Amino acid sequence: xxxxxxxxxxLSVQEGDSAVIKCTYSDSASNYFPWYKQELGKGPxxxxxxxxxxxxxxxxxIAVTLNKTAKHFSxxxxxxxxxxxxxxxxxxxxxxxxxxxxxxxxxxxxxxxxP
Amino acid sequence: EPExxxxxxxxVTQMGQEVILRCVPISNHLYFYWYRxxxxxxxxxxxxxxxxxISEKSEIFDDQFSVERxxxxxxxxxxxxxxxxxxxxxxxxxxxxxxxxxxxxxxEGSWLTVV
Numbered sequence: 053x054x055x056x057x058x059x060x061x062x063l064s065v066q067e068g069d070s071a072v073i074k075c076t077y078s079d080s081a082s083n084y085f086p087w088y089k090q091e092l093g094k095g096p097x098x099x100x101x102x103x104x105x106x107x108x109x110x111x112x113x114i115a116v117t118l119n120k121t122a123k124h125f126s127x128x129x130x131x132x133x134x135x136x137x138x139x140x141x142x143x144x145x146x147x148x149x150x151x152x153x154x155x156x157x158x159x160x161x162x163x164x165x166x167p
Numbered sequence: 168e169p170e171x172x173x174x175x176x177x178x179v180t181q182m183g184q185e186v187i188l189r190c191v192p193i194s195n196h197l198y199f200y201w202y203r204x205x206x207x208x209x210x211x212x213x214x215x216x217x218x219x220x221i222s223e224k225s226e227i228f229d230d231q232f233s234v235e236r237x238x239x240x241x242x243x244x245x246x247x248x249x250x251x252x253x254x255x256x257x258x259x260x261x262x263x264x265x266x267x268x269x270x271x272x273x274x275e276g277s278w279l280t281v282v
Contacts, residue, residue: 086271088210095171095258095273096210141210154223155202155271157210 054079056144058158065132066166073161075142076124082144085118085125086155090139099140100127132165139163169193171274173259179280180249188244188277190259199242200260200271201234203227210258216242249281 055078065071077085083104088096102109102116102125109116113132118125129136139162143155172191180186192199201213214224216234231253233245242261246253256276263270 088273093275095275098270098272101270143210154212154215154225155210156212159209 054082054144054146054156056142056156056158058142058161060161061159062162062164064164064166067132067134069132071127071129071132071136071163071165073127073140073142073163074124075126075144075158076122077144077156078123079144079146080120080123081146082156084145085116086143086145087114087116087127088141088143088157090141090160092138096141129163132163134165134167137163137165169272171259171261171272173257173274173277175277176275177278177280179282182251182281183248186246186249186253186279188246188257188259188279190242190244190274191240192242192259192261193263193272194240196261196263196272198222198262198271199234199236200262201244202258202260202273203255204258204276205255213244213257246279249279251281254279254281 058075086101087099089099090096100111100114100116102118113130115128139160141160142158145155174189199216202210204210212225214228215222231247235243256278258276259274260271
């Protein structure tokens with residue numbers, strides 16, 4: 053089955069700097085890659101996602117890149133702000149017949165943005 | 168903005184007791200899911216539900232677990248004879264119908280403590 057590895061596990065940056073979180077996946081059948089932000093005591097909140105027919109997607113300060121050949125995808129946050137501090141999870145979803153929403157998550161990255 | 172709501176937010180139960188976690192998915196969504204997150208670990212898929220039946224389940228979702236959509240709005244997860252290792256945050260999620268797959272929205276979670 054699918055396996056998602058995420059690095060780093062913790063990341064500390066100064067406010068205004070960029071943050072990059074990287075994930076790799078094992079199943080070439082995976083075709084949907086969302087990123088979730090989880091604040092303490094809350095559920096995962098989708099911040100951006102990318103599908104396998106696209107190599108890059110951007111939404112204001114957040115961008116995601118996907119390299120299908122290498123089976124890795126990355127989250128880029130520019131001009132970080134203290135409110136970006138949270139745990140970020142990447143996920144991959146295979147497109148097996150009948151599969152709907154079986155997201156395989158990475159272990160998460162705790163991002164700390166220092167003012 | 169529409170959201171997935173879960174109750175209770177926190178439940179403490181004795182080992183061996185039955186627990187029912189409740190969820191109200193987003194109203195026009197058709198796919199429903201349960202995930203769990205053991206403290207400090209990754210979010211894990213349990214089960215997906217569509218058209219009043221389970222469409223996919225993980226190895227975690229054994230005979231101890233069951234799901235039900237008792238009416239047009241609620242989606243429940245029942246855990247029979249709880250064990251200490253069932254202590255976790257349980258997230259309900261839902262998604263609409265779209266091609267190839269629409270965004271999955273998570274609730275705030277129900278924290279289950281088995282003592």
